[in-house]
Amino acid sequence: MDDLMLKHYSILVEFLGKTLGPDYEIALHDIKDPTNSIVAIANSHVSGRTIGAPMTNLGLNVMSDKSYLDTDYRLNYNGISKEQRILRCSTLFIKDENNELVGMLCINFDDKRYVDISNQILKLCHPDKLIEQNSRHSSINSLLQDAETFSDSIVETTASVLNKVLNENNIPIDRLTQEERLxxxxxxxxxxxxxxxxxxxEVAKQLHCSEPSIYRYLNKLNKDKSDD
Structure with missing residues (x-):
């Protein structure tokens, strides 16, 4: 984002944060540096991140698959906070005059206070066990694989994405073959x-191999794609 756009959206972050209230986190990402992509944030206690935090797994996916070309925003998807709370998330794709992505404006809503109040009301007329069985927050494990995760460091981001890949593909990290690493x-x-x-x-550490090995895998993958 250029300086004028950055100033404009940073003011919008502050405005939305104060208008919507403390249960809504507003985060502005500049994609020029995915490693330190958050350039403005309001109500950061919702996810526990600060300015300079890296791009999320969902943001990296969008940058990689260019799905932003076909839509201007993504609404009401699940995110998981560091405290393992389900967040309702929406993202506006900020684009330049050529329809290329330059930033993302994200709103993450934590409804914990409202769920707690509603459960207290329901407990007046229903058994506690029934409330627990029907609470959507009790099903968080089923959401972990598909949800957006929020990290404040490269180590956390890399570990989060890598763990999802290993779990989805049922690959044991303690005895990987070269083909599995590739x-x-x-x-x-x-x-x-x-x-x-x-x-x-970070990936080399997690996969118990050297950095040159990771670069060799990447070179091989790029060569195979170019041969296709």
């Missing part, structure tokens, strides 16, 4: 994780 690096690359500075080093 597959993991391919998936991570498609998800945009290597847009983050330092991601190669």
């Amino acid at each position: 597959k993991i690096v391919d998936i991570l690359n498609q998800k945009g994780i290597f847009m983050l500075k330092g991601a190669v080093s």
